Amino acid sequence: MENILEIASLDVRFEQPQGQLRALRGIDLEVKKGEVLCIVGESGCGKSVLCKTIADVLCKEGIEHAGTITYGGIDLLAMPEKKRRRLCAKDMALVLQDPHTALDPRMKIGRQLDEVLKKYEKKLSRKERTQKLIEMLEQVEIDHPSQRMEQYPYMLSGGMKQRIVIAQALLKRPRILLADEPTAALDPSVSKVVLDLLKKINTSHHITIILVVHDLAAAYHYAHRVAVMYAGKVVEYGTKEDVFETPLHPYTKALLRSLPGLNKANRRLETIEGSAPLIYEDIRYDAFACRNKEADPRDFVEQASMSQFTKTHFAAVRRGNEDV
Numbered sequence: 001m002e003n004i005l006e007i008a009s010l011d012v013r014f015e016q017p018q019g020q021l022r023a024l025r026g027i028d029l030e031v032k033k034g035e036v037l038c039i040v041g042e043s044g045c046g047k048s049v050l051c052k053t054i055a056d057v058l059c060k061e062g063i064e065h066a067g068t069i070t071y072g073g074i075d076l077l078a079m080p081e082k083k084r085r086r087l088c089a090k091d092m093a094l095v096l097q098d099p100h101t102a103l104d105p106r107m108k109i110g111r112q113l114d115e116v117l118k119k120y121e122k123k124l125s126r127k128e129r130t131q132k133l134i135e136m137l138e139q140v141e142i143d144h145p146s147q148r149m150e151q152y153p154y155m156l157s158g159g160m161k162q163r164i165v166i167a168q169a170l171l172k173r174p175r176i177l178l179a180d181e182p183t184a185a186l187d188p189s190v191s192k193v194v195l196d197l198l199k200k201i202n203t204s205h206h207i208t209i210i211l212v213v214h215d216l217a218a219a220y221h222y223a224h225r226v227a228v229m230y231a232g233k234v235v236e237y238g239t240k241e242d243v244f245e246t247p248l249h250p251y252t253k254a255l256l257r258s259l260p261g262l263n264k265a266n267r268r269l270e271t272i273e274g275s276a277p278l279i280y281e282d283i284r285y286d287a288f289a290c291r292n293k294e295a296d297p298r299d300f301v302e303q304a305s306m307s308q309f310t311k312t313h314f315a316a317v318r319r320g321n322e323d324v
């Protein structure tokens with residue numbers, strides 16, 4: 001299967017008073033054309049930074065990049081900034097967590113959507129644009145589209161707003177849709193409707209989707225492939241069958257053991273103690289080793305250059321103190 005995106009040795013570092021925070025550490029990842037790639041991992045592991053780096057929406061100030069993001073045979077990170085911005089703005093659409101802040105509260109829905117068509121479909125007449133908007137709202141399962149277009153965002157429910165945001169993203173006909181926890185602000189029943197819609201878009205429009213989800217069960221249901229991230233690294237990547245049936249990394253194994261299952265009614269779910277470290281230095285050991293009870297001592301091989309902060313943090317995590 002053809003790759004639409006290839007990421008190699010991607011590093012993103014944020015300048016902070018304590019030093020450079022390694023938000024992404026040598027990410028290697030392929031995204032297959034027409035598939036849904038789910039990214040999972042606990043808070044702070046770099047999922048959003050990865051999506052924003054791909055979609056080129058990170059503010060460049062105080063940030064260092066290394067590595068390559070190859071799209072259409074070209075390394076996006078090596079492109080002139082203006083050209084990259086134009087390409088990413090057209091070909092990639094980013095849907096974020098909170099639909100309440102994604103829409104302008106002062107503008108009617110129809111006008112907000114029309115702005116996209118005016119920008120990307122310059123040849124269409126006003127009448128053709130309206131027709132296209134109605135069709136798009138029908139595709140994202142919004143009832144009474146003509147009436148909805150006359151409404152303001154506050155008149156719609158959270159789930160409807162997120163579907164409007166998805167419609168807005170699709171109007172420019174992107175090749176990759178990045179959805180960063182698109183259901184985090186929604187009720188579980190509404191979440192399912194939104195995720196089902198994304199899956200339908202993937203199947204019917206053949207749009208590649210990178211979907212960040214918190215819920216492993218959702219990843220299993222919606223993904224073709226899964227990437228598991230931990231402390232700025234992709235620690236496991238493969239087809240969903242491979243990742244869920246034969247996980248290789250201890251973090252993936254631990255995550256799967258913490259999943260509720262219908263046949264485990266009487267079993268206490270496992271938790272992963274401690275929290276993920278923030279990493280400021282180059283480390284050669286597995287960052288998860290300090291939280292992994294079954295880790296091999298060789299996983300811990302520490303470098304002399306490890307910062308005091310990281311050392312203290314790891315020592316505390318090993319003692320079971322989460323408050324560091």
Ligand SMILES: Nc1ncnc2c1ncn2[C@@H]1O[C@H](COP(=O)(O)OP(=O)(O)O)[C@@H](O)[C@H]1O
Nearest residue numbers: 014021023042043044045046047048049050278
């Ligand atoms: N603009 C920024 N400036 C400094 N640090 C940031 C910035 N954005 C994210 N980070 C840090 O990078 C790490 C990864 O963040 P993020 O990708 O948002 O995690 P998540 O996996 O929860 O989406 C976190 O430690 C976060 O605090």
Ligand SMILES: [Mg+2]
Nearest residue numbers: 047048049180
């Ligand atoms: Mg995030």
